[in-house]
Amino acid sequence: MSNAIEIERLSYRAGKTFAIEDLDLHVPTGSIYGFLGPNGSGKTTTIRLILGLLRARAGRITVLGDAMPAQHARVLAHVGYVPEQPHLDATLTVQELIDFQAAFYPRWDQARAAELVSRFELDAGQLFGRLSKGQKAKLMMLLALAQCGDLLVLDEPTDGLDPVVRRDILSALLAYVSERSATIFISSHLVHELERVCDWVAVMDNGRLIIESPMETFKRGIKRLTVSGAPRELRDAPFRMLRRESENGAGESWVVANWEPGMLAYVQGLGAVVNDVIDLDLEDGFVELLRSFRGSAAGRTTP
Amino acid sequence: MFQGVDPRSSIPLYAQIAERIRLAIANGTLSSAASLPSVRQLAAELRINPATVTQAYRELEEQGFVEIRHGAGTFVRELAPGRRARERAQHAAALVRKLLAEARRAGVPLAELQRALESELGVKST
Secondary structure, eight states, rough: EEEEEEEEEEEETTTTEEEEEEEEEEEEETTTEEEEEESSSSSSHHHHHTTTSSSEEEEEETTTTEEEEHHHHHHHHTTTEEESSSOOOTTSHHHHHHHHHHOOOOTTTHHHHHHHHHHHHTTTSSBBBGSSSHHHHHHHHHHHHTOSSSSEEEEETTTOOHHHHHHHHHHHHHHHHHHSSEEEEEEEEOHHHHHHOOOOEEEEETEEEEEEEHHOOOOOOEEEEESSSSSSSSSSSSSSEEEEEEEESSSSEEEEEEEOOHHHHHHHHHEEEEEEEEEEOOOHHHHHHHHHHHHHTTTTOOO | OOOOOOSSSSSOHHHHHHHHHHHHHHHTSSSSSOOOOOOOHHHHHHOOOOOOOOHHHHHHHHTTTTEEEEEEEEEOOOOTTTHHHHHHHHHHHHHHHHHHHHHHHHHOOOHHHHHHHHHHOOOOOO
């Protein structure tokens, strides 16, 4: 089984305004897969479809080798999930919630749960409703890790938390990955955090997947070029032009994807001079991709 | 050893980590038979994917710098004479390339760069 999650030609509609169309997604087994996208892009909806909490109109979802939602009972026994909003009973204590969760999972790791209670400095007797935001997030992560799943689906597990809590949660997650070769599917706005840990990255906007790529390939291919003397029309460009602007003075600034060093020859072949090739980080790349995608979606032409 | 490893750089993290370790071996910080931190330990310390650390260690093994003994850990190998010096020379060349690229980007002419280098080194130019 080479993919822990596989989605093919998925479509889903909620009301008249929001739709997911023709979504394809492949999450390699053993990867830490970062799922990026602005608010309202469909990340949480996609996650809920993966877990069988929503029904698609068309398409195929396979999780850990089994079809969803048909095999949801079997699949969910092996999937840890941290939802965007903590949904636990506010009148139960931390220990009661742990015991309650444990009853559903045959592979529940009692020792790990106890270890995480102390590492996260949680008070086992405290009511869930009385926990701080950070403590709630830690408990949600504890519950997901202690069930020893082969796949963890994390919906913004650290967004809106302070840096100390974020580090604690991330460390616990990485320790888990070190011990078990689990697959992690993580959606977040914290681009720099994803850049640290993820080996795959996908970007969604407005219900569509814009890119899915190994992190390294994506980052290696996205560059800002300063160019002068390029013709208006580029024929058969071997890269993808995300943005092209003339700078003050002579040159132009290009933002390109799928760039390789050998492509300098192509640009020089146009009679142009490349003055500089500048690396972009994941955040810049993400923003440029979205801008380009929205530009073309709005019917404007991108050169 | 791993100060300044930058996830935002376009140089892949595993390559940055491997580079740091090669350098530590080249300058003697890590001597022969020294053990590297475990994958789990280093991943936790740098808050990165354990697979990234594994990839760095594998690259170092392929290049003959370390030996991965399963269950025991990763250890620096005995290097052929001259290899450490060669490694340091390569690193020096890479530093100079970086400096030259920065200077070009900032529009600093070569002659001025050379003068600055000499004055920093305390060399009197004639």
